[in-house]
Amino acid sequence: MKQGEKGLSVWQLTMLALGTVVGGSFFLGSSVAIRAAGPSVLLSYVIGGILVYFILSALSEMTVANPVAGSFRTYTEQAFGKGAGFTVGWVYWTGLVLAMSSEATAVSILLRSWFPLLPLGLLGSGIIIGVTLLNLLGAERLSKLESGLAAFKLLAIAAFILIAVCIAIGIGARGAGAVGTQVLRSQSWMPGGMAGIAGSMLMVMFTYAGFEVLGLAASEAGNPDVTIPKAIRYTLLLLVGLYIAAMTALFLLLPTAAVSEQISPFVTALSRYGLGWTGTVMNIVLVSAILSTMLASVFGLGRMLRSLAEEGHTPAWMRDRTDIPYRGILISGGAMLAGLGLGMLLPQGVYLFLVSSGGFSLLFSYLIIMASHYRLRKRKGSSLTQRQGLRGYPYTSWIAMVSLLAILASMPLIPGQGGGLAAGVMFVLLFSGIYAVGSLRKARKSGGLRKSPLRLPAMRAQMEASEELEGKKNRE
Numbered sequence: 360m361k362q363g364e365k366g367l368s369v370w371q372l373t374m375l376a377l378g379t380v381v382g383g384s385f386f387l388g389s390s391v392a393i394r395a396a397g398p399s400v401l402l403s404y405v406i407g408g409i410l411v412y413f414i415l416s417a418l419s420e421m422t423v424a425n426p427v428a429g430s431f432r433t434y435t436e437q438a439f440g441k442g443a444g445f446t447v448g449w450v451y452w453t454g455l456v457l458a459m460s461s462e463a464t465a466v467s468i469l470l471r472s473w474f475p476l477l478p479l480g481l482l483g484s485g486i487i488i489g490v491t492l493l494n495l496l497g498a499e500r501l502s503k504l505e506s507g508l509a510a511f512k513l514l515a516i517a518a519f520i521l522i523a524v525c526i527a528i529g530i531g532a533r534g535a536g537a538v539g540t541q542v543l544r545s546q547s548w549m550p551g552g553m554a555g556i557a558g559s560m561l562m563v564m565f566t567y568a569g570f571e572v573l574g575l576a577a578s579e580a581g582n583p584d585v586t587i588p589k590a591i592r593y594t595l596l597l598l599v600g601l602y603i604a605a606m607t608a609l610f611l612l613l614p615t616a617a618v619s620e621q622i623s624p625f626v627t628a629l630s631r632y633g634l635g636w637t638g639t640v641m642n643i644v645l646v647s648a649i650l651s652t653m654l655a656s657v658f659g660l661g662r663m664l665r666s667l668a669e670e671g672h673t674p675a676w677m678r679d680r681t682d683i684p685y686r687g688i689l690i691s692g693g694a695m696l697a698g699l700g701l702g703m704l705l706p707q708g709v710y711l712f713l714v715s716s717g718g719f720s721l722l723f724s725y726l727i728i729m730a731s732h733y734r735l736r737k738r739k740g741s742s743l744t745q746r747q748g749l750r751g752y753p754y755t756s757w758i759a760m761v762s763l764l765a766i767l768a769s770m771p772l773i774p775g776q777g778g779g780l781a782a783g784v785m786f787v788l789l790f791s792g793i794y795a796v797g798s799l800r801k802a803r804k805s806g807g808l809r810k811s812p813l814r815l816p817a818m819r820a821q822m823e824a825s826e827e828l829e830g831k832k833n834r835e
Contacts, residue, residue: 379569429666430574454720460698491692523608719783
C-alpha cells in the first residue's frame with residue numbers, strides 16, 4: 360500500500376495491537392509474576408512499560424523511515440546482512456506458530472467445559488481453521504472483528520477495576536465492609552525483594568508481548584508516518600495504564616498468599632467476595648482474549664512469511680503476488696495444525712519444550728529490534744527520520760538491550776521456561792546453519808560461472824590498452 364492511500368486507521372492499528380497483546384498471559388499467566396514479586400509486581404509492570412516504550416520508539420523510527428511488510432526482519436537484514444534477516448524471520452515465525460498451536464489447545468480445553476462430547480483435537484483444528492479463514496478476508500475486515508474482540512477484553516479489565524474499587528470501599532462485598540486498606544496492610548510490599556522483581560520480569564514482558572504486529576501492519580496503514588507513531592503511543596498508554604490499574608485493584612482485594620498459578624487471580628479475587636459467577640464470565644473473556652490473540656498473530660505470521668518469500672528465503676511457490684498474503688496465511692495455518700498434531704503425538708515434555716520457544720522468539724525479536732536500530736542509526740549518524748526518534752539514544756538502546764539479555768538469561772529460573780531458552784537457542788542455531796549451508800551450495804553452483812564474468816573486464820581493459828598503444832605507434 361502506497362503512502363497516502365486509504366488503509367488501516369490509528370484506531371484499527373491500536374485495536375489490532377491490543378488484540379495481540381492482551382491475552383491469556385495477562386488474565387491467567389500474571390499469577391506467576393504476582394507469586395514472585397507480590398505487590399511490588401506493580402514496579403515490574405512500570406519497568407516493563409518503559410522497556411516497551413524504548414522498543415516501540417525504535418521500531419516506530421525504523422518503520423516511519425521505511426514502512427515495509429517485513430518490518431523488523433527487513434531492518435535486521437539492512438543492519439546485519441541477509442543471514443541475520445533469514446534467521447530472525449524464521450525463528451520468529453516458528454516460535455509464534457508453536458505458541459499459537461498451544462493457544463488453540465488452551466481454548467479447546469476451555470470450550471470442552473461447555474461441549475464435553477467434542478474431542479480436543481477436533482475443537483483445536485476447528486479454531487485454527489476458523490482463525491486462518493478469517494485472516495483471508497483482508498486487513499480492513501479483520502481489523503473490524505479484532506476491534507470488537509479487543510474492546511471486549513478492555514471492557515472486561517475496566518469492569519474488574521470498577522468492581523474491585525466498589526468492593527474495596529465497602530460496596531457490594533457481602534458484609535465485608537471496606538476491605539482495601541485491610542488487605543494492603545496484611546501483606547509485605549516486597550516479599551521477594553529485588554530478586555522477586557527480577558524473577559517476575561519474564562512473565563511481565565510476556566504480558567506485553569505482541570506489539571510488534573504494529574510494524575508488520577505498517578505497509579497496510581494509511582499515511583504510516585503519522586498513523587504508526589500515534590498508534591504506538593495510544594497502544595502504550597492504554598496497555599500500561601490498564602495493566603497497572605488492574606494490578607492495583609487486584610491487590611486491594613487479594614493477598615499474594617491467596618494467588619494460585621492454576622486459577623486466574625481475577626477470578627480468585629472476585630470469588631473471595633461472593634462473586635463466584637465470575638468464573639464463567641472469565642472463561643468467556645479468556646476464550647475471546649486467546650482467539651483475538653490468535654487472529655492478530657496469524658495476521659503477523661502471514662506478513663512475515665511474505666517478507667521471507669520476497670527476499671528469496673523460501674521456495675518460490677510460497678511467494679504472494681496479491682495485497683493479501685493468501686499463501687503466507689494458509690501455510691501458517693497449516694503449520695499451526697501440524698503443531699497441534701505434534702501436541703497430540705509427542706510426549707508432553709517434548710512438546711512443551713518446543714512450545715515454550717514462543718516466548719524466547721518474541722524477546723529475541725525485541726533484542727534484535729534494538730540492535731538493528733542502534734546499528735542503522737549509528738551508520739547514518741543521526742535520527743532515521745526528520746522527527747525525533749528514540750529519546751536518550753544511545754544510552755536507552757544500551758539499557759534496553761542489557762535488560763532484554765538479562766530477562767532472557769533469567770528464563771531457566773522460572774519453572775517451565777528453561778526449556779524455552781534451550782529450544783529458542785536451538786532454533787537460532789538451526790536456521791543459522793540452514794542459511795550457511797544454503798549459501799555454500801549457491802556459491803559452489805555459481806563458482807564455475809563466476810570466473811568468466813570476473814575476467815571479462817580485465818581482458819577488455821587489456822584489449823583497449825593494447826589498441827590505444829597500437830594507435831599511438833601508428834600515429835608516430
